[in-house]
Amino acid sequence: MGSRHHDHIIEVLVDKHVCLYYVYKRPGVDAFLKKVAEWYKVVIFTASMPEYADPVIDWLDKDRTLISRRYFRQSCTQHENGHFTKDLSIVDQDLSSVVLLDNSAISFALNPENAIPIETWTHDANDEALFELLPFLDALRFTDDVRSKRMFFNVLFVKNSLLKCAGISCTLMVETLNDEARLKQLGYKQQLLRSLDAFANFGVAFSVMSEPTSVMPLIYQGIGAGGTVPTSRHLPTPRFEDDTNRISYRHDAGPQAMLVSWPIISFFSGCVGASMGEIVSSYPTSGGLYYWSASLAGPKWAPFASYMTGYFNFLGLAGINAGTAYAFGQFFVNCFIASESSVVVEGSYATRIITFVAAVASLVISGWLASFGSKAVNLMSKICFWVNVIGVAVIVFWLFIESPTKVPVSQLFSTWNNFTGLPDGWAATVSVLLACLTYSGYDSAAHLAEETANPAIQGPKSILVAIGSTFVTGYVALIFILATIDPTIYQDIYNAGSYGLMAIFVNGVGVNVAIGFNVILLLAGITTVFGLLLTHARMTLRSLVTVPERATWVIVLINILILVPSIFSSPIFTAINSFGVIGTYLAYLFPIFLRVIRNDKFPRGPFNLGSWGVPVGIISVLYLTFSSVALVLPTVYTDPNSYTLADNITLDHDAYVTAYLTNFNWAPVVVVGVYVIAYAFWFISAHKWFTGPPIDSQTIWNRDAMNQRDASESVQSETFVTKSFEDMPAEVKVGTAQEFLVSKDRE
Incomplete structure (x- = not known):
């Protein structure tokens, strides 16, 4: 794989021969999976064989607290051209709360309304695709039905043309949310009736x-x-x-x-x-x-x-x-x-x-x-x-x-x-x-x-x-x-x-x-x-x-x-x-x-x-x-x-002082006085207990923390990926195919 050292090695027995596969993690894959597991019930649905996929999943979810279920190639539909499609009704009959992350359009051909495409990873150390999906996934859990065509049109448009722009994750998030969902993401419940046009x-x-x-x-x-x-x-x-x-x-x-x-x-x-x-x-x-x-x-x-x-x-x-x-x-x-x-x-x-x-x-x-x-x-x-x-x-x-x-x-x-x-x-x-x-x-x-x-x-x-x-x-x-x-x-x-x-x-x-x-x-x-x-x-x-x-x-x-x-x-x-x-x-x-x-x-x-x-x-x-x-x-x-x-x-003097005070601009006195009082109160007391309003921490500030991806898995994020078993090279990139399902059962 060149200069970058692999993250993991797995052994797979193929036709009585042991094959070694070098696994590489997409940037942020651990933190991504961990964060999404807090919001959703996470399911892995992959076209890979369990002989390979199971060890990779076990490695990603060592404590078995993140992934709730696993589906492998046997659950997919194979076509004459060798491609596999996934029927999400196997995972949950109610598809209004199921989302599939996948880098292959063929894989989600049966349920395109439920799919969020993600670009294939090619060893780019600065890749942020997983981070950019977090705000959207956070917001999506507040919607009644994830299959909104307008919502996913916005996703595809942004993914295809604007993904590399600064701040695009929140553009994506705001454009695709209904009003109440956006407020929830900002930390507020809807308090006022939306009756004003x-x-x-x-x-x-x-x-x-x-x-x-x-x-x-x-x-x-x-x-x-x-x-x-x-x-x-x-x-x-x-x-x-x-x-x-x-x-x-x-x-x-x-x-x-x-x-x-x-x-x-x-x-x-x-x-x-x-x-x-x-x-x-x-x-x-x-x-x-x-x-x-x-x-x-x-x-x-x-x-x-x-x-x-x-x-x-x-x-x-x-x-x-x-x-x-x-x-x-x-x-x-x-x-x-x-x-x-x-x-x-x-x-x-x-x-x-x-x-x-x-x-x-x-x-x-x-x-x-x-x-x-x-x-x-x-x-x-x-x-x-x-x-x-x-x-x-x-x-x-x-x-x-x-x-x-x-x-x-x-x-x-x-x-x-x-x-x-x-x-x-x-x-x-x-x-x-x-x-x-x-x-x-x-x-x-x-x-x-x-x-x-x-x-x-x-x-x-x-x-x-x-x-x-x-x-x-x-x-x-x-x-x-x-x-x-x-x-x-x-x-x-x-x-x-x-x-x-x-x-x-x-x-x-x-x-x-x-x-x-x-x-x-x-x-x-x-x-x-x-x-x-x-x-x-x-x-x-x-x-x-x-x-x-x-x-x-x-x-x-x-x-x-x-x-x-x-x-x-x-x-x-x-x-x-x-x-x-x-x-x-x-x-x-x-x-x-x-x-x-x-x-x-x-x-x-x-x-x-x-x-x-x-x-x-x-x-x-x-x-x-x-x-x-x-x-x-x-x-x-x-x-x-x-x-x-x-x-x-x-x-x-009396007349002059009276006129001077009448003409005097008292505004600076009031401005400075209020500032001094406010700052003094802050310094003496307010800084100890005043926390301010809830902020949009789930979208921007979490991303800042995840960008500090040095070594520790506890600070990093999570995702998953796979490839077809028979086409799988000796280098495996975890997080690439992104055959990753989330269900809104956990909130």
């Missing part, structure tokens, strides 16, 4: 990024400036002197920056969505980012990776939930401001209380809706989509048609305002924040994967279509709304703070229609909070339930507690709202980063980017890092010269 899944992802609760409320920040000037006669006087929603660190560079940054941020968000789609295609669980980080990090780092990802994802979603609910409260209060009601007094404690109560009401209503069964959620998810699409269309086109102002698009793209007191380059960086705040939460499609049919395909599709739809609808909304604003009143729009959008409506269509627009925004706000609660509750799901009702109401309570500081201090609420986006982006970053650096361990699902996976992942990581940094940068300059006493020389 693809459109409902997409509807939630789209609603979470909806323009009524992201783009529209933040337009005043996009066109605003840092200074304070007298309010223009074109605008109703804002009723808030100390507007709780005036996020001063969002003073950026006007329409030009918003319109230029929107497609750029949309492109990079699409890259993130594509990378995320790859991962959800392989790991379609409601745990989403939390589970992905654990599986991609590997057994050693899985607890820490999932712990940090879960921490930031949970708090990020909590911040976004609370921020969206607070936007609902602002819409509610703005109705009173537009009608000049005496109920709302500018800057008053009572006004903040009303805003808070309205926000809490939106959370309670959304929590009640999210607690319904999956079929009701399926319907409401579609309603969410149409409310947002139709609502945006009505507002945008009605406003544009009725508004007396029509600014040319060319002028919008050429209008640059920088009132931040910061350099233009810095202000341009700040200008991307409106788009960044919009493109968050699209991982909701992944968190709803367990309730969606065919999630390995529909999850990625929902994420990418939602991002693409948001780009189109958001850009159209921005252009049409900005075109109705007189450029001479940009500063006044900012001075109106959270009332800025309502001021635009009033100027364009009058008070009554503006209030009607605000009612549409209230409905859209409810749909967004509903979608976020669905996402957040599914992420925290642990018990065997069909609807995570308790988790939903716990999330509602947490969001209410987060909103409480907004009654007393707007900067604290602003910090929480900003951290919501930063936390979400950091949670996105962890699994994508792990997917890039552990590319050789990443299991491709039916949706994958192929050779583009790593480059797109790198772009996503860089973008998420940039955005997270941009969100914590100082974004407005508080000029001390504006806070002097009557002599215009002496600094008014």
